[in-house]
Amino acid sequence: xxxxxxxxxxLKYFLAVARCGSLARAADRLQVTHSTVFRRINSLESxxxxxxxxxxxxxxxxxxxxxxxxxxxxxxxxxxxELQRLLDNRNDNLSGxxxxxxxxxxxxxxxxxxxxxxQAEYPDxxxxxxxxxxxxxxxxxxxxxxxxxxxxxxxxxVGHKLLSLAWGAYAAPGYLELCGxxxxxADLAGHRIISSRLDLxxxxxxxxxxxxxxxxxxVARGSDLVTLSALAVAGVGIxxxxxxxxxxxxxxxxxxEPGQCSDIWLLIHPDLRDNRRLQVFKSFLIERLRAxxxxxxxxxxxx
Numbered sequence: 001x002x003x004x005x006x007x008x009x010x011l012k013y014f015l016a017v018a019r020c021g022s023l024a025r026a027a028d029r030l031q032v033t034h035s036t037v038f039r040r041i042n043s044l045e046s047x048x049x050x051x052x053x054x055x056x057x058x059x060x061x062x063x064x065x066x067x068x069x070x071x072x073x074x075x076x077x078x079x080x081x082e083l084q085r086l087l088d089n090r091n092d093n094l095s096g097x098x099x100x101x102x103x104x105x106x107x108x109x110x111x112x113x114x115x116x117x118x119q120a121e122y123p124d125x126x127x128x129x130x131x132x133x134x135x136x137x138x139x140x141x142x143x144x145x146x147x148x149x150x151x152x153x154x155x156x157x158v159g160h161k162l163l164s165l166a167w168g169a170y171a172a173p174g175y176l177e178l179c180g181x182x183x184x185x186a187d188l189a190g191h192r193i194i195s196s197r198l199d200l201x202x203x204x205x206x207x208x209x210x211x212x213x214x215x216x217x218x219v220a221r222g223s224d225l226v227t228l229s230a231l232a233v234a235g236v237g238i239x240x241x242x243x244x245x246x247x248x249x250x251x252x253x254x255x256x257e258p259g260q261c262s263d264i265w266l267l268i269h270p271d272l273r274d275n276r277r278l279q280v281f282k283s284f285l286i287e288r289l290r291a292x293x294x295x296x297x298x299x300x301x302x303x
Contacts, residue, residue: 007043007044007047009040010040010041010043010044010047011044011073011076011077012030012077013026013030013036013037013040013041013044014041014044014052014069014070014073015070015073015074015077016029016030016037017037017041017053017060018062018066018070018073021059021060021061022059022060023037023038023041023060029142041053041060048069050063050065051063051065051066052065052066052069053066093124093276093277094122094124094125094276094277094280095124095125095277096124096125096126096277097125097126097127097128098125098126098127098128098144098145098277098278098281099128099130099142099143099144099145100127100128100129100130100143100144100145100146100147100281100285101129101130101131101132101142101143101145101146101147102129102130102131102146102147103131103132103133103147103148103149103225104131104132104133104224104225104226105225105226105229105244105245106147106244106264106289107129107131108131108226109244110288110289110292111129112129114284114285114288114289115127115129117288118281118284122277122280122281125277125280125281127281130142130143133148133224144268144269144272144278145266145267145268145278145281145282145285146266146267146268147264147265147266147267147285147289148264148265148267149165149242149262149263149264149265150263150265151260151263153265153267154267156269156270157267157268157269157270158267158268158269158270158273159265159266159267160265160266160267160282160286161263161264161265162264162265162266162286162289162290162293163263163264163290163293163294164261164262164263164264165242165243165244165261165262165264165293166242166243166255166256166259166261167205167240167241167242167243167255167256167257167258167259167260167261167262168240168241168243168246168252168253168254168255168256168259169182169188169238169239169240169252169253169254169256170229170232170238170239170240170241170245170246170250170251170252170253171232171237171238171239171250171251171253172232172233172234172235172249172250172251173251174235175192175232175235175236175237175238176251178235179191179192181253182238182253182254183254184254185212185256185257185258188212188213188238189212189213189214189217190217191217191237191238192217192219192236192237192238193209193213193217193218193219193237193238193240194218194219194220194221194222194228194231194232194236194237194238194239194240195209195210195213195218195220195221195228195240196209196221196222196223196228197221197222197223199223199224200223200224200225203259204258204259204260205240205256205258205259205260206240208258208259209240219236219237220236220237225241225242225245226245228240228241228245229241229245229247229250232250233247233249233250238253240256240259242259242262243296244262244264244293244296246296264289264293266282266285266286266289268282
């Protein structure tokens with residue numbers, strides 16, 4: 001095979017499938033159709049003359065050759081990403097695309113209004129909102145700005161701490177009328193508790209629940225904090241939540257000390273710190289998020 005026969009853009013699809021493990025997840029990551037990814041992978045394998053992936057029921061797995069190719073393609077991708085950041089950092093135009101990622105509650109509750117207001121002032125800057133807690137790679141431009149709740153952001157990113165949020169025990173008025181009101185930690189073991197699935201066990205709050213609440217008292221589980229909050233609103237039981245989940249349909253019973261504090265950070269790759277459109281959007285987010293979170297009827301400590 002001659003390298004001139006290779007469609008270099010196919011390598012982007014190869015990387016996505018290698019990292020995601022399936023055509024569907026790669027298509028979602030690239031914002032294209034499943035059939036597009038399928039076609040580009042087949043095109044690449046045809047060009048190089050070898051199979052790069054084994055097609056398995058659970059997804060696409062790299063062959064031995066695919067693993068070797070991945071090491072080279074990763075290096076090429078990293079250099080292209082470095083070049084893209086260099087060029088973006090030299091771009092002083094208030095136009096272009098910004099990919100911002102945020103956890104579910106902040107993304108659904110605050111970001112849509114922020115994006116609308118920001119684009120009213122800067123109509124040539126387009127915002128892509130990526131919702132979730134996945135560790136999207138800012139070096140690979142999977143996101144340009146990340147809003148994350150973390151006690152220690154990665155050293156290689158530039159971080160701006162917005163504020164610290166406490167955790168509380170929350171329940172719906174209907175639940176409290178039916179089951180009574182706990183006064184503190186010691187009372188929780190006698191109540192119906194909403195906890196997390198394995199996804200959130202790394203958080204101190206749910207580690208405490210698993211060690212201190214009898215299994216029979218954990219009546220429901222959710223895979224994210226928005227789901228736990230919704231279950232509490234429905235009256236299923238008491239949910240232990242960071243205070244940005246506070247809403248009128250729930251009563252805050254007491255501060256849940258084992259939850260510790262959630263530090264809210266805005267993160268950016270250092271190579272993009274001077275990019276004008278990112279700086280404008282970052283300043284806008286800092287001002288709006290800090291004001292709105294501090295305005296919630298809950299304890300919050302500004303940075």
